[in-house]
Amino acid sequence: DPIQRIWLARAHQQQVEVLARFTILDNIRQDSQATIAQLKQQGCRISIASGDNSGHVQQLATELGIDDVHSGLTPSAKLALVTELQQHSHVAMFGDGINDAPVLAGAELSVAMGSGSAIAKNSADLILLGDHLSRFTQAVAVAKLTTQIIKQNLAWALGYNALILPLAVTGHVAPYIAALGMSASSLIVVGNSLRLLRIKV
Structure with a gap:
């Protein structure tokens, strides 16, 4: 029986007298x-x-x-x-x-x-x-988006460094331009990460 029943009884004059019945069902x-x-x-x-x-x-x-x-x-x-x-x-x-x-x-x-x-x-x-x-499915969604953003940030940082560092070393880009570009790259990474703050849970 899917419904749980508890009976309260007592022995009275060689007979069992039912005093109460409790029906319990999980919601x-x-x-x-x-x-x-x-x-x-x-x-x-x-x-x-x-x-x-x-x-x-x-x-x-x-x-x-x-x-x-x-x-x-x-x-x-x-x-x-x-x-x-x-x-x-x-x-x-x-x-x-x-x-x-x-x-x-x-x-x-x-x-x-x-x-x-x-x-x-x-x-x-x-x-x-x-x-x-539902908090669990929300956590899964946040985790997936976080992983996606981490991969985007890593791809951007590796791509930028692979492009700008050789140019800076060979003198094709002025040092201050490379420094400004590095700062801009960091701001892009931070800005991309801040997208997580827009998630409403």
Whole structure:
């Protein structure tokens, strides 16, 4: 049963008297579906590794559109699963509970939710501030743009130095012109890097 039920009862005159029933159901994070859709568009494969019972996990997986589901796993079984996956692919593990700490510590990239347990956050490489999974896709976008800008800056700096230094050494360019060009080159690199400040997250 995907719904967790807890019964409170007492023995009374050789009979069991039910006092209360509590029905517990986990809510899906608001941005889960959108985040998973974005990750799939980027070519990521999404899996669930959970210690909960199969019915509950399967219901969540169906709602989120996740096909690869592993339920009823112990912390050591989660770690074994991630270790196996890492033999042929890169793995990012998300977790927020105490029992996620071992697998977070063993994953190539581990991400803990800001609302998670302290031990999970201590074991993770990244901590998402707040309670939004979309922060991860935003971080990936920023990282990709940062890498792109670094490559642009390196290409510009190497190209400029390869062109101007031989001309300056052979006397085809006056030293003060080369110095001014070097300063201008540095300003171009800084200006290109400042594009990162325009990213709104």
